[in-house]
Amino acid sequence: MEWFNKWLDTLYNTFMVDQRYMTIVSGFEKTIVITFGALLIGVIIGTIVAIIKVFADGNKKLKILDVICNIYLTVIRGTPVVVQLLIAFFIIFVSAKDGTMVAIITFGVNSGAYVAETIRSGIMAVDSGQNEAGRALGFSKLRTMQYIILPQAFKNILPAIGNEMIALLKETSVAGYVAVVDITKAANQIKNTTYDQINPIMLVALIYLILVIGLTKLLNVFERRLRKSER
Amino acid sequence: MNDNVIIKTEDLCKHYRGGVIRALDGVSAEIKKGEVVVVIGPSGSGKSTFLRSLNLLEIPTSGKILFEDVDITNPKLDVNVYRRKMGMVFQHFNLFPHMTILRNMTIAPMKLLKKTKEEAEAKALELLKLVGLEDRAESYPSQLSGGQKQRVAIVRALCMEPEVMLFDEPTSALDPEMVGEVLDVMKNLAESGMTMLVVTHEMGFAREVASRVIFMDEGQIIEEGTPADIFENPQNSRTQSFLSKVL
Ligand SMILES: Nc1ncnc2c1ncn2[C@@H]1O[C@H](COP(=O)(O)OP(=O)(O)OP(=O)(O)O)[C@@H](O)[C@H]1O
Ligand SMILES: [Mg+2]
Numbered sequence: 001m002e003w004f005n006k007w008l009d010t011l012y013n014t015f016m017v018d019q020r021y022m023t024i025v026s027g028f029e030k031t032i033v034i035t036f037g038a039l040l041i042g043v044i045i046g047t048i049v050a051i052i053k054v055f056a057d058g059n060k061k062l063k064i065l066d067v068i069c070n071i072y073l074t075v076i077r078g079t080p081v082v083v084q085l086l087i088a089f090f091i092i093f094v095s096a097k098d099g100t101m102v103a104i105i106t107f108g109v110n111s112g113a114y115v116a117e118t119i120r121s122g123i124m125a126v127d128s129g130q131n132e133a134g135r136a137l138g139f140s141k142l143r144t145m146q147y148i149i150l151p152q153a154f155k156n157i158l159p160a161i162g163n164e165m166i167a168l169l170k171e172t173s174v175a176g177y178v179a180v181v182d183i184t185k186a187a188n189q190i191k192n193t194t195y196d197q198i199n200p201i202m203l204v205a206l207i208y209l210i211l212v213i214g215l216t217k218l219l220n221v222f223e224r225r226l227r228k229s230e231r
Numbered sequence: 232m233n234d235n236v237i238i239k240t241e242d243l244c245k246h247y248r249g250g251v252i253r254a255l256d257g258v259s260a261e262i263k264k265g266e267v268v269v270v271i272g273p274s275g276s277g278k279s280t281f282l283r284s285l286n287l288l289e290i291p292t293s294g295k296i297l298f299e300d301v302d303i304t305n306p307k308l309d310v311n312v313y314r315r316k317m318g319m320v321f322q323h324f325n326l327f328p329h330m331t332i333l334r335n336m337t338i339a340p341m342k343l344l345k346k347t348k349e350e351a352e353a354k355a356l357e358l359l360k361l362v363g364l365e366d367r368a369e370s371y372p373s374q375l376s377g378g379q380k381q382r383v384a385i386v387r388a389l390c391m392e393p394e395v396m397l398f399d400e401p402t403s404a405l406d407p408e409m410v411g412e413v414l415d416v417m418k419n420l421a422e423s424g425m426t427m428l429v430v431t432h433e434m435g436f437a438r439e440v441a442s443r444v445i446f447m448d449e450g451q452i453i454e455e456g457t458p459a460d461i462f463e464n465p466q467n468s469r470t471q472s473f474l475s476k477v478l
Contacts, residue, residue, distance in 0.1 A: 132288055133325035137339040137391060138315035147338060151329045 014196040015203075024200075027186030028207065034103050034172045034182065039165050041108025046115030049073070051145060053116070054123050069116075076113035082174045084110055089178035099178035107175075111168055118160045122153035155226060162219040166212055173208075183207060236297075237395050237426055238262040238285060243294035245280050245450075254280040255291065256450035262395065267427045269437040269458075272447035273473055278430040281447065282397050285428070286310075286317045299394075315343055318388030318396040322404050324380040326372035326387070332359070333368040336387045344391065351390070358386040362416050378409030382416050395426040402433060434478060438462055446470045 015021040049069045056066035076084070088106040089099055096102050126149050134144030154161075176185030187200040194200075238261070245255040254277045262268055270278045283289045285296060287303065287310045295302050303313045327335050336358070337351035346354075359365045362382040372380055381401055388396060398417065402410040414436050421427055421440050431437065437444055437458055444461040446454045446469075454467045462478070465471045 127325075129321060129323050129325040130327065133319075133321065133327070135311075136286055136288060136314055136317075136319035136321075137388070138311045138343050139339065140311050143342065147342070148327055152327075155329065 010196060011199060014190060014194045014199050020190050020193070023181070023186040023190060024183060024203070024207075027181050027183035030100060030175070030180060031169070031172055031183045034100065034107060034175055034180070035165065035169045037104035038107030038111055038168050038172070039161075041105065042111025042115045042164065042168070043119075043161065045109060045112025046119050047150070049112065049116035050119035050123060051142075053120055054145075055141065073113050073116065076110055081107070081110050081171060082177055085174065085178050099175065099180040102178055103172065103175040103180050103182075107168060107172055110171075111164060115161070115164055118157050118164070119153060122157035122160075123149055125156050126152045158226065159219060159223050162215070162222070166215050166219075169211060169215070170208060235263045236261050237264055237299060238428075239295075239297040240285070241295040241297070243281070243284060243296065244292045245277075245284060245289055246292045253450045254289075255284065255294075257294070258447075258450070258452055260445065260452060260455075262426060262428055264426055265424050266442045267421045267429065267440050268443045268445060269441040270428065270430045270445045270447060271432070271434070271437060271461075271473070271477075272453075276447045277450040278447055279399050280450075282319075282399050282428060282430055285397060286314050286319060288319075311343075315339075315391055316394045318385075318391060318393035320381070320384050320388055320396065320398045320401045322400040324372070324377070324384045324404070326380055326384055328372050331369050331371055332364070332375070332383050335372070335383065336390045339387075340390050355386070355390055358389055359383075361419075362386055376409060377405045378412045381405065381409075381413045385413075385416055385420070389420075395428065396420065398427065398429040398431070400430055400432065402431065432477065434462070446473065448473070 015024070049072065052062060052065050052069050056062035056069075085103065085106050089096065089102050093102050093105075123145075130148050130152065131144055134148040135141070139147065172182060173184040175182045176188065181189065183204055187204040190200040191197060240258055240260050243255050243258040244253070246253050256277075258277075258281055260268075260281075270281065272278050280289055284291050287296075291304060294304070296304050298313050298316070301308070301313075303310060326332075327338075330338065333352060333355055336355035337346075337348065340346040340351040340354065341348060356365055356368060359368055362385070364379060364382060364386075367375060367379065367383075372383070375383065385396075385401070401417070402413050405413065410433070414433060417427070417429070417436070418440050429436075429441075439458075441458050443455060444458050445452055446461060446465075446467070448469050454461065454465060454470045461470065462474065465474055
C-alpha cells in the first residue's frame with residue numbers, strides 16, 4: 001500500500017496545495033459554458049441556413065442568400081476548427097482580451113455549418129402534406145415553417161443535436177489556443193506548475209469521459225421517450 | 232357578372248415538363264354560392280390538380296382564377312389572404328401530429344384571424360361537438376381513427392370560416408367502415424349551405440348530394456350537369472365508358 005499512500009500525497013500536492021483544484025473547477029465551468037453557448041449559436045445559425053437552403057430550392061429570389069450559405073458551409077467545413085479559432089482571436093476579434101466569447105462564437109459558427117445539414121434533412125423528412133395543410137390554412141411559407149414544420153423536424157433530429165453537443169464538448173478542448181483556460185488548459189497549467197505529468201491530464205480525461213457517458217445515457221433515455229410518444 | 236359566382240376559372244392550364252404533360256388543359260368552370268360540385272374522372276385526369284390550383288397549391292401555367300371577381304393568379308396579390316377563405320381537406324388528413332386536436336383547430340384562427348384563445352376554442356369545441364368528437368379535444372391525432380382524423384380535418388378547415396370548402400378524395404384513405412361517418416359530415420355541411428367542391432369516387436354521394444357533377448378526362452372538363460344528367464343520361468362517350476366502369 002506504500003505506492004497508494006505515495007499517490008495520495010502526489011494528488012494532494014498537485015491539486016490541493018494552493019487550492020489548485022479551483023483551476024480545474026473554473027476550467028470545467030468554462031468548458032460547459034463554451035459548449036452550451038456554442039451549441040445554442042450553432043443551432044440558431046444551422047436553423048437559419050437550413051431554412052434558406054430549403055426555401056432557395058426553386059426560388060430564384062433567394063439565389064444570393066443561397067450562395068452566401070454555400071460559401072459559409074464550404075469555408076467552415078474546409079478548415080480545421082483550431083485554425084478558425086486562431087483566425088477569430090488574432091485576426092477578427094483582435095481587441096478581445098478574454099478568449100471565452102471568441103471561443104463561443106467560433107465554435108458556434110463552426111457547429112452551425114454541421115448542424116445546418118442535419119436540420120435541413122430533418123425538414124425534408126417532414127411529410128409534404130404538412131406544408132400543404134399549413135399553406136392551405138393561409139399561413140405564409142415562413143409561418144408554416146415555424147409552427148408546423150420545424151417543431152416536427154426538431155423532434156426528428158434531437159438525437160443528432162445531442163451528438164453534436166457531445167462532439168462540441170470534446171472539440172472545445174482546443175480553446176486553450178486562444179488564452180481560454182478551459183478544463184484541458186487548466187490541467188496543462190497544473191502540470192506545468194507541479195511537474196506532475198500524469199494526474200492532472202488523467203483527471204481531465206476522466207472528467208470528459210464521465211460527461212460523455214452521462215450525456216449519452218441521458219440522450220438514450222430521451223430518445224426512448226420520444227419514440228414512445230410517437231406510439 | 233353574376234355575383235353569386237364564388238370561383239370562376241378561365242382556360243386554366245397546368246403543364247409539366249414544358250407542355251409534355253398537360254395535367255390541366257384549358258379548364259373553364261364556375262362555382263356558385265351554395266353549390267356542391269362533385270368532380271369525377273379517371274385517375275390522372277387532373278381532378279386533384281384542378282382543385283389544388285384553386286387555392287394555388289399548384290401554380291397554373293396559364294389562365295385565370297377569379298375568386299369573387301379578383302384574379303388570384305396575379306402574383307402581386309397576397310395568396311395567403313385568399314387561401315384563408317378556402318378550406319381544404321386532403322386525402323391523408325394532414326393533421327399536425329405535434330398538436331392536440333384543439334390546437335390543430337385553433338392555431339390558424341388565432342394567428343391569422345387574430346381571434347382570442349377563448350373565442351377560437353369556443354368555436355372549435357362547438358364544431359367538434361357537431362361531428363361528435365368534443366371529448367377528443369385534448370387527444371393527439373395519432374390517438375384517433377382515420378375517420379375521426381378526417382372529421383377533425385374538416386372542422387379544422389371550418390374554424391377559419393371559409394367561403395368554400397375543397398375536398399380531395401376525403402374518403403379514399405379510409406377503411407370502408409369509416410367512409411360513412413365522413414360522408415355524413417360532408418352531407419350535413421352541404422345541407423347547411425356551404426359551397427363545396429368535392430373530388431371523390433363515391434358515386435352515391437355525388438348522386439345524392441351534388442348540385443352539379445363535372446366529369447374530367449385528360450385535363451379537360453368533358454361533360455357537366457346535374458347528377459341525373461350525368462349518371463342517367465351521359466352524352467359523351469368517355470363519360471359513358473367511365474361510368475360503366477365505376478357504377
Ligand atoms: N409534379 C408533377 N410532375 C409531373 N406530372 C404531374 C405532377 N403532378 C401531377 N402530374 C400529372 O398530372 C396528371 C394529373 O394528375 P392529378 O393528380 O391531377 O390526377 P387526378 O385526377 O387527381 O388522379 P387520381 O384520381 O389518381 O388522384 C397526371 O398525369 C399526373 O401524372
Ligand atoms: Mg387526385
